[in-house]
């Protein structure tokens with residue numbers, strides 16, 4: 001059984017990718033329209049009492065409107081999720097390392113890294129989180145580290161765990177949100193499906209309040225430098241496609257750190273989806289290594305912070321090895337069944353090895369031979 005579902009995307013004539021059917025699960029679009037059960041309960045109560053007393057009906061309804069407004073102004077009302085503690089990467093740079101497996105109710109959708117950097121003028125958050133509950137929980141950790149406000153939020157790509165928490169940050173007053181143009185278009189086009197899928201897989205109650213705020217994002221192509229005060233800047237940069245068609249990294253030269261987003265996987269096996277271009281991924285990673293000094297600390301999209309040499313070994317070297325070995329199989333006239341026999345045993349201790357290894361070999365075989373995913 002394949003535990004990793006593949007999203008189906010197709011390319012329209014304009015070159016913009018639109019989500020087709022998201023994942024193996026049936027997308028339930030109704031989820032996006034579902035109401036907060038707490039408020040829905042009061043609304044039902046208001047309707048019930050209407051036949052007896054109109055004034056109580058009005059009073060209950062105005063309470064619902066009030067509660068709804070309050071909820072929106074604070075972003076999320078609920079418990080703080082027991083997520084891992086943010087670890088200090090370097091001066092003022094922190095990251096919460098997410099679970100190394102797929103998103104599920106036990107990790108609340110936190111299976112990527114959520115990072116924040118404290119600057120003179122405020123806090124820069126990288127990745128909005130998989131839902132408002134997670135964004136809120138991260139925010140509580142930020143408040144333990146600094147009293148400075150969150151001023152900037154950027155997302156690594158169009159995936160649910162990068163984006164769905166964005167409405168929380170908008171609700172608590174963050175005005176500067178950043179995404180690449182392509183990722184923002186993709187997220188906007190597929191919002192209902194992405195929300196339904198993450199709600200189903202992770203927990204509807206956590207995801208319920210996520211709204212599509214893609215219109216609040218400042219978008220860019222290739223690169224954008226953001227002045228964050230104190231003479232420092234955050235450089236958002238798309239080194240090229242790979243795991244996802246659009247992929248943003250955040251480089252902070254003054255702290256000698258790069259948050260690669262899904263360009264980099266540490267520990268966890270790199271996973272390929274149908275929209276993954278593994279050859280472009282290799283080239284994009286190379287471009288990153290060519291441009292970023294070798295002594296830069298790497299906070300990957302998945303896995304613990306590390307140095308550039310380890311990041312290269314865990315990500316780039318894996319791609320290079322697999323490309324070379326599967327190419328050998330193809331050159332020898334081998335079939336897909338032969339490609340999956342490529343020896344990956346040296347990676348067997350990496351999390352999700354079982355779910356990713358065969359799929360990755362098949363994926364590269366199809367990329368080389370030009371078949372359909």
Ligand SMILES: [Zn+2]
Pocket residue numbers: 112159161262301
């Ligand atoms: Zn990811």
